[in-house]
Amino acid sequence: MADLDDIREGREFGRDRPADTIRFFLKGAAHLDWGLKARLARIFRPATGRTVMLAFDHGYFQGPTRGLERIDLTIAPIAAAADVLMCTRGALRSMIAPETGRPVMLRCSAGSSVLTELSNELVAVDIEDAIRLDAAGMAAQVYIGAEFEHRSIANVVKLVDTGTRYGIPTMAVTAVGKEMARDARYFALASRIAAELGAHLVKTYFVEEGFEKVALSCPVPIVIAGGKKLPERAALAMARRAIDEGAAGVDMGRNVFQSEAPAAMLQALNAVVHGGETAEQAYGMFMDLREPRAA
Ligand code: R5P
Secondary structure (H helix, E strand, C coil), X not given: CCCCCCCCCCCCCCCCCCCCCCCCCCCCCCCCCHHHHHHHHHHCECCCCEEEEEECCCHXXXXXXXXXXXXXXXXXXXHHHCCEEEECHHHHHHHCCHHHCCCEEEECEECCCCCCCCCCCEECCCHHHHHHCCCCEEEEEECCCCCCHHHHHXXXXXXXXXXXXXXXXXXXXXXXCCCCCCCXXXXXXXXXXXXXXXXXXXXXXXXXXXXXXXXXXXXXXEEEECCCXXXXXXXXXXXXXXXXXXCCEEEECHHHHCCCCHHHHHHHHHHHHCCCCCHHHHHHHHHHHCCCCCC
């Protein structure tokens, strides 16, 4: 117990220094609770307000796709260079060491495969397991306009509700069904719906025309998927444009792990997203750093 003999009255109340009322560095998060903000501050670097996530959750519907045949050999060695790891709980537990120390965006929706209707998903992780895994965020696909749109919305809503209870943010991933147009109008629609459902961040695709409108009309941060593998220079140019047009980061998979030099690609993306480098500067960095993976 503290000594009761010397209880001094406070006198330095900083009358001329009002308490900090700057609420938070991320768009749409000013009024969130402490735990949600703390986790968002692990997902996005407070110094830049941006993130470079590494997505390697593809196996949940694609199986052992190129570059992810052995996550322990291809992803684990480069994982520490990403701000966030987006993956399934199975990959995390079996192939990523906890000492990696990176925040995890846990893939929480699943339920279909490349052989079936992709939009038919469910929430496939219990909130208790997300907590056990120290998830910094939970992710679910939202299939606007697809056959199982309603169910995918219910999945996002469930994650938002359970995650909010425990301070874990939800990332909605705007998935594109086979029949859907991949244009700004569609992604603005899907991203905005996801944010209005309560998603704390949205993963969507970059589009050549009108991406700024997608980002501006979404009240929470947007990160872009990489999509199909592009030449490294083009992928870096896409990242640069996305950031310039309002994205708060990237959540790339194939353009990193299918690159001839994944570690160099991750560093080049960091230079674009956090360092403000041009695509050409970052590509120069990639060329200098690349050490092609062993065959
Ligand atoms: C969406 O289906 C998953 O999150 C993917 O694994 C991820 O979006 C794909 O990333 P990328 O398009 O950059 O390979």
